[in-house]
Amino acid sequence: MQPFPTLFVDLETVHSNIAQMASRANELSVEFRPHFKTHQSKAIGRMFRDFEVSGITVSSIKMAKYFLNDGWDDITIAFPANVLAVNHYNDLAAKCSLKTLVISKEVVQKLDRELSRELGLYIEIDPDYGRSGISISDFDTIESVLNTINESTHCYPAGFYCHAGHTYQARSKAEVTAIATKALDKLSLLKERFPDLPICFGDTPSCSVLNDFGPADQISPGNFVFYDWMQVQIGSCSPNEIAVYMECPVIEKFEDRKQVLIHGGAVHFSKDSVQIGNYESFGEPMLKHLSSDTYIKRLSQEHGIIQCNQEAFDSINVGETIKIFPIHSCLTADLMRKYHTSNGQVLDHMNG
Amino acid sequence: MQPFPTLFVDLETVHSNIAQMASRANELSVEFRPHFKTHQSKAIGRMFRDFEVSGITVSSIKMAKYFLNDGWDDITIAFPANVLAVNHYNDLAAKCSLKTLVISKEVVQKLDRELSRELGLYIEIDPDYGRSGISISDFDTIESVLNTINESTHCYPAGFYCHAGHTYQARSKAEVTAIATKALDKLSLLKERFPDLPICFGDTPSCSVLNDFGPADQISPGNFVFYDWMQVQIGSCSPNEIAVYMECPVIEKFEDRKQVLIHGGAVHFSKDSVQIGNYESFGEPMLKHLSSDTYIKRLSQEHGIIQCNQEAFDSINVGETIKIFPIHSCLTADLMRKYHTSNGQVLDHMNG
Numbered sequence: 100m101q102p103f104p105t106l107f108v109d110l111e112t113v114h115s116n117i118a119q120m121a122s123r124a125n126e127l128s129v130e131f132r133p134h135f136k137t138h139q140s141k142a143i144g145r146m147f148r149d150f151e152v153s154g155i156t157v158s159s160i161k162m163a164k165y166f167l168n169d170g171w172d173d174i175t176i177a178f179p180a181n182v183l184a185v186n187h188y189n190d191l192a193a194k195c196s197l198k199t200l201v202i203s204k205e206v207v208q209k210l211d212r213e214l215s216r217e218l219g220l221y222i223e224i225d226p227d228y229g230r231s232g233i234s235i236s237d238f239d240t241i242e243s244v245l246n247t248i249n250e251s252t253h254c255y256p257a258g259f260y261c262h263a264g265h266t267y268q269a270r271s272k273a274e275v276t277a278i279a280t281k282a283l284d285k286l287s288l289l290k291e292r293f294p295d296l297p298i299c300f301g302d303t304p305s306c307s308v309l310n311d312f313g314p315a316d317q318i319s320p321g322n323f324v325f326y327d328w329m330q331v332q333i334g335s336c337s338p339n340e341i342a343v344y345m346e347c348p349v350i351e352k353f354e355d356r357k358q359v360l361i362h363g364g365a366v367h368f369s370k371d372s373v374q375i376g377n378y379e380s381f382g383e384p385m386l387k388h389l390s391s392d393t394y395i396k397r398l399s400q401e402h403g404i405i406q407c408n409q410e411a412f413d414s415i416n417v418g419e420t421i422k423i424f425p426i427h428s429c430l431t432a433d434l435m436r437k438y439h440t441s442n443g444q445v446l447d448h449m450n451g
Numbered sequence: 452m453q454p455f456p457t458l459f460v461d462l463e464t465v466h467s468n469i470a471q472m473a474s475r476a477n478e479l480s481v482e483f484r485p486h487f488k489t490h491q492s493k494a495i496g497r498m499f500r501d502f503e504v505s506g507i508t509v510s511s512i513k514m515a516k517y518f519l520n521d522g523w524d525d526i527t528i529a530f531p532a533n534v535l536a537v538n539h540y541n542d543l544a545a546k547c548s549l550k551t552l553v554i555s556k557e558v559v560q561k562l563d564r565e566l567s568r569e570l571g572l573y574i575e576i577d578p579d580y581g582r583s584g585i586s587i588s589d590f591d592t593i594e595s596v597l598n599t600i601n602e603s604t605h606c607y608p609a610g611f612y613c614h615a616g617h618t619y620q621a622r623s624k625a626e627v628t629a630i631a632t633k634a635l636d637k638l639s640l641l642k643e644r645f646p647d648l649p650i651c652f653g654d655t656p657s658c659s660v661l662n663d664f665g666p667a668d669q670i671s672p673g674n675f676v677f678y679d680w681m682q683v684q685i686g687s688c689s690p691n692e693i694a695v696y697m698e699c700p701v702i703e704k705f706e707d708r709k710q711v712l713i714h715g716g717a718v719h720f721s722k723d724s725v726q727i728g729n730y731e732s733f734g735e736p737m738l739k740h741l742s743s744d745t746y747i748k749r750l751s752q753e754h755g756i757i758q759c760n761q762e763a764f765d766s767i768n769v770g771e772t773i774k775i776f777p778i779h780s781c782l783t784a785d786l787m788r789k790y791h792t793s794n795g796q797v798l799d800h801m802n803g
Contacts, residue, residue: 102535103513136752158753159714161455178753181714182770183454183700202703209770230754231703231712264751348535351554351583360583362511362533366785370722399616400488400781401510401530402582418534418561429752433718434786 100420104347104363106435107422108446112342113324114146120306120323121150129312132156132175132299134321137429139449140438141169143324156319160187165449167195175199175299177260177319179223179231180206185213192216198257202233204247211251219257220248221299224289226282228265235261235285238292245293258297258316261286266304272334279305283313290314307335327428328383329373338389338424343438345382345423345431347403349415357407359415363423364401369430378406385422386411395423452772456699456715458787459774460798464694465676466498472658472675473502481664484508484527484651486673489781491801492790493521495676508671512539517801519547527551527651529612529671531575531583532558537565544568550609554585556599563603571609572600573651576641578634580617587613587637590644597645610649610668613638618656624686631657635665642666659687679780680735681725690741690776695790697734697775697783699755701767709764710748713773715755720775721782722750730758737774738763747775 117133124131135144136158144155144166154173157163160181163174172195179200180188188210191197198219201207207220222244225232233240241259248256263282269275286298301318303326312318325343326336347363363382372379375391382395384405396406407415415421425431432438438446469485476483487496488510496507496518506525509515512533515526524547531552532540540562543549550571553559559572574596577584585592593611600608615634621627638650653670655678664670677695678688699715715734724731727743734747736757745763749756759767767773777783784790790798 100535102533102539178714179702179712181454181700181702183452183772187454203769206703206769229708230749230751230756348533350531350533351558356581360531362530365721365723365782369717370782371717397582399582400785404582417555417558420535430717430722433752 100348101346102348104345104367104435105439106432106437107344107346108143108325108438108440109342110146110440112340113143116323116326116340116342117146117150120320121152123306124318127310127312129315130154130317132317132319133324134158134177134319135166136162137321137432138324139165139432140447141166142446143438144169144171156321160184160191162449163191163197167191172196175219175221175257175260175319177262180210180220182206182209185210188218189214189216192218200260201244201248202231204244207244207247207251207254211253214253216253218254220254221257221260222248224259224261224286226261226263226265226285228263230262230264232261235282235289238289241289256296258299259286259289259293260299263300263302263305266302267329267333269304269333272308275304275308275334279309280313283315287314303330304333304335322429325428325432327431328380328424328426329371332373332375341424341428343425343428343432344385345425345435346420347423349417349419349421352412352415352417357409357412358396359405359407359412359421361403361405361421362401363403365398366400367431367434368395368398368403368425369427369434370398371427371430373426380426382426383424384411385424386414452700453698454700456697456719456787457791458784458789459696459698460495460677460790460792461694462498462792464692465495468675468678468692468694469498469502472672473504475658476670479662479664481667482506482669484669484671485676486510486529486671487518488514489673490676490784491517492799493518494798495790496521496523508673512536512543514801515543515549519543524548527573527609527612527671529614532562532572534558534561537562540570541566541568544570552612553596553600554583556596559596559599559603559606563605566605568605570606572606573609573612574600576611576613576638578613578615578617578637580615582614582616584613587634587641590641593641593645608648610651611638611641611645612651615652615654615657618654619681619685621656621685624660627656627660627686631661632665635667639666655682656685656687674781677780677784679783680732680776680778681723684725684727693776693780695777695780695784696737697777698772699775701769701771701773704764704767704769709759709761711757711759711764711767711773713755713757714753715775716753717750718752719783719786720747720750720755720777721779721786723779723782725778732778734778735776736763737776738766
């Protein structure tokens with residue numbers, strides 16, 4: 100038993116999750132350009148090679164460098180271009196086909212002045228999610244940015260990139276489908292206007308649930324490689340598709356309030372949570388019966404407090420360990436910085 | 452300007468924060484046993500040597516090892532004992548005066564069976580905070596655990612450890628004082644019953660605000676070394692006492708919703724937040740005027756969205772950087788894993 104909080108990965112489930120998404124992409128005729136921000140692992144990245152993946156997606160320049168060093172040479176940094184980091188784009192673009200996102204023509208112009216290499220630019224489209232991008236209906240601004248790219252010396256239009264992150268508000272496959280379909284319907288109008296440019300779409304809920312990607316030509320989901328307890332709530336997957344879990348020592352039990360103290364806190368799980376009915380969960384214990392009244396109720400730096408029903412409370416013992424599904428596998432992996440397998444292997448993480 | 456999110460520390464402010472807390476401890480006649488979980492830095496730890504600090508507090512076995520390796524030899528691991536990690540306690544206790552916390556006699560007995568070295572045990576007292584410890588009024592259980600420690604072969608009673616974490620719910624010095632005083636009043640009864648055992652008290656809000664520690668003999672605050680925007684809300688400090696800030700590139704501006712996109716997300720700041728009036732803040736931009744309507748509104752993995760008032764929006768420029776006070780400096784430092792100073796030094800962090 101692990102004496103400290105430890106992150107485990109089940110590689111069979113990872114393989115099956117990748118196979119399923121690759122097969123969906125193939126059947127639905129979209130290019131599969133998986134996002135590697137969830138696993139951030141060369142070893143896990145290599146598993147995608149078996150599925151003819153050659154183009155990948157990352158969320159930072161640092162991550163692009165990490166995977167370039169493992170032989171990936173067609174990389175999209177799915178984050179709007181940072182004009183302070185042009186030297187890094189030049190370095191990367193000298194060694195691979197590099198693409199990133201843009202939103203404004205001012206940024207395209209600033210980039211172009213300092214670029215010495217060719218850089219593909221996806222115009223980021225905001226599908227009414229409200230985080231980043233040009234509004235999906237603002238064709239004038241989109242056209243203006245596209246013209247600026249076409250007029251530039253070093254940039255070329257790679258297409259449109261659209262992350263429908265508001266599918267995370269869904270709590271059923273039907274709700275995911277409704278949100279994603281609304282975005283895809285609007286993207287169809289964009290496709291009519293700019294038929295030659297590929298559209299890259301794809302958060303994990305949409306990509307796990309939709310049976311038609313409409314005008315999208317590419318998908319770039321990331322979280323599906325592991326899934327997590329949040330994705331179960333959204334409707335993207337079932338618990339047996341979650342490929343990572345934390346193993347944490349049970350430190351003490353508090354009979355009066357039916358709570359269990361584990362070693363496993365915000366520096367291990369992250370502080371992401373999901374609202375489930377009346378309670379806010381920071382992690383789901385993998386007990387014999389998964390139950391809505393047994394969950395991690397609070398986290399501080401190193402402490403985790405599991406609220407239990409009576410059966411769960413009785414089944415947990417001090418001096419043993421407990422397995423827990425993380426709420427958000429991307430952030431938990433980012434903090435844990437390596438992966439253990441049940442047969443004793445240790446896999447890399449970029450932060451390790 | 453930094454092209455990536457970067458954590459800066461102002462060592463003059465750190466020095467002043469330490470000096471002030473050491474001076475308070477001295478004036479109020481308590482031993483200063485600072486918690487090192489916030490900075491997790493050997494370089495910053497050494498600054499405490501100037502204030503005659505010799506006993507320190509940490510939150511994990513890993514952290515105890517880190518500071519033992521820098522010459523600290525009186526270390527309390529302020530987390531309840533983990534019976535799966537007895538070998539680690541033996542290793543540490545062979546090289547320093549080691550103390551940790553216990554809550555139940557079963558754990559004392561399990562530890563004692565496997566210990567080969569002397570281990571000091573603080574009985575953890577829960578001051579109606581509800582996270583961990585024996586209820587502050589449950590003298591029978593406290594006495595029973597104390598007897599078990601006294602009967603053990605390898606353990607001795609180090610005292611009582613009491614973390615009044617519910618002071619974090621306060622929003623003024625008066626509220627901090629009210630919560631802390633209530634806990635100290637109850638600890639006075641404990642002191643009457645067990646006069647020979649030292650009481651260690653001290654979250655940062657209490658230690659920053661109280662002018663009398665009552666029955667407490669020791670204090671072990673940690674966050675005060677840096678403070679943060681949450682501590683400003685609580686009433687522990689003023690903004691100019693915050694010793695760390697993030698510097699983040701400004702990526703894009705969204706005029707229609709008065710929002711600014713920065714590179715700086717959950718993997719940099721952590722997802723801790725503080726409710727301020729009607730909004731939930733994930734970070735406070737250090738603009739000319741600190742204002743309640745300009746704050747980090749949301750974080751995803753790499754994205755931060757600053758909601759601005761008009762003046763703030765107009766003052767922020769794409770291609771520059773923006774300085775931001777973190778909500779919870781412990782978790783931000785834990786993620787950033789090193790500290791930069793304004794004169795180009797880089798200081799260590801345990802995770803680096």
